[in-house]
Amino acid sequence: MSILLTGGAGYIGSHTAVELITAGFEVIIVDDFSNSSPEVLNRLKTITGQNIPFYEGTILDKTFLNNIFYENDIEAVIHFAAFKAVGESVEQPLKYYKNNITGTITLLEVMNAHKVKNIVFSSSATVYGINNISPLTEELPTSATNPYGYTKVMMEQILIDVAKADPEWSVTLLRYFNPIGAHESGLIGEAPNGVPNNLVPYITQVAVGKLKELSIFGDDYNTLDGTGVRDYIHIVDLAKGHVLALKQNLGAQGSDIFNLGTGKGYSVLELVKAFEAENHVAIPYVIKPRRAGDIATCYADASKANKKLGWKAQKTLQDMMRDSWRWQSQNPNGYQ
Ligand code: UFG
Numbered sequence: 001m002s003i004l005l006t007g008g009a010g011y012i013g014s015h016t017a018v019e020l021i022t023a024g025f026e027v028i029i030v031d032d033f034s035n036s037s038p039e040v041l042n043r044l045k046t047i048t049g050q051n052i053p054f055y056e057g058t059i060l061d062k063t064f065l066n067n068i069f070y071e072n073d074i075e076a077v078i079h080f081a082a083f084k085a086v087g088e089s090v091e092q093p094l095k096y097y098k099n100n101i102t103g104t105i106t107l108l109e110v111m112n113a114h115k116v117k118n119i120v121f122s123s124s125a126t127v128y129g130i131n132n133i134s135p136l137t138e139e140l141p142t143s144a145t146n147p148y149g150y151t152k153v154m155m156e157q158i159l160i161d162v163a164k165a166d167p168e169w170s171v172t173l174l175r176y177f178n179p180i181g182a183h184e185s186g187l188i189g190e191a192p193n194g195v196p197n198n199l200v201p202y203i204t205q206v207a208v209g210k211l212k213e214l215s216i217f218g219d220d221y222n223t224l225d226g227t228g229v230r231d232y233i234h235i236v237d238l239a240k241g242h243v244l245a246l247k248q249n250l251g252a253q254g255s256d257i258f259n260l261g262t263g264k265g266y267s268v269l270e271l272v273k274a275f276e277a278e279n280h281v282a283i284p285y286v287i288k289p290r291r292a293g294d295i296a297t298c299y300a301d302a303s304k305a306n307k308k309l310g311w312k313a314q315k316t317l318q319d320m321m322r323d324s325w326r327w328q329s330q331n332p333n334g335y336q
Contacts, residue, residue, distance in 0.1 A: 007081030037335035076118035089148035177261030182327035189327030191334030204328035218290035231299035234315035261300025
């Protein structure tokens, strides 16, 4: 029996593959490399000592997906495959709705046809929208401010409705806060296409000399130092959360939702200082106006995952800063 990872060559998928294999699961990866690289598979082989079965293609292709389910004995799916750039989603909404929503529906139809009814889904803290107050708990109302966020809200709803309609389904929605860091081998990590949108890849690219300076988007928020506060979580902690969520999912029915965060927020300036202190590299920055759509503060109430899954983030901010830098400094151009 195998676990199929859609988008398994991506940042979160690849780290989850490692932790699943460590926990004794057999893994199959499907990926279209739209935001990842074939080199990831070589790196995964070095880390795990295994040739992970791999299929290149898109989950929009039903025949392709069907074939994977015919050829393998799949027990459950962890569904990572989705586009995730907020700004691009505003400019190209149909690209996002088609890939994320139609891709998910196609996957669910194929799973249904093959009677594979266990799924763990990559959701995001973005579904808490801009009006809920941190710490964020799972039962708060969801909303969105951009097409990317709406796709996450809609995919969650589709999955909840599927589980409601057919009690054989077991659906687990994982709401990620801000994953950063990298595997401690330095072999896999986050490799954004083009100029990074997210804070930590931007910082590491400044550190490695690819970008001149960091722009800090706003220093007039109602936070300790005026810069935005987020719940940064080490990617390996996040990946381990998937293993525990999967184990719980395999014995469950219906749907359940878990925040995967640390429960603690850090500001942009705190993060910059922690990176400099841990790695002895200077990060020049300038203060810029607020970025559209950003909120002051976002962090998790992570107690539900602790109670029901026995999961808790273990790694410190220093671990996250050190591992992010090891990955970037050893791979200045990502997987290229
Ligand atoms: N920031 C900067 N400069 C940058 C990039 C970011 O100052 O160059 C700031 C942002 O304003 C924010 C913080 O750093 O205060 C974190 O920003 P990120 O872009 O790294 O992360 P976000 O919290 O905006 O978004 C992330 C994911 C989304 C997800 C969201 C859920 O990128 O996909 O968390 O809360 F939806």
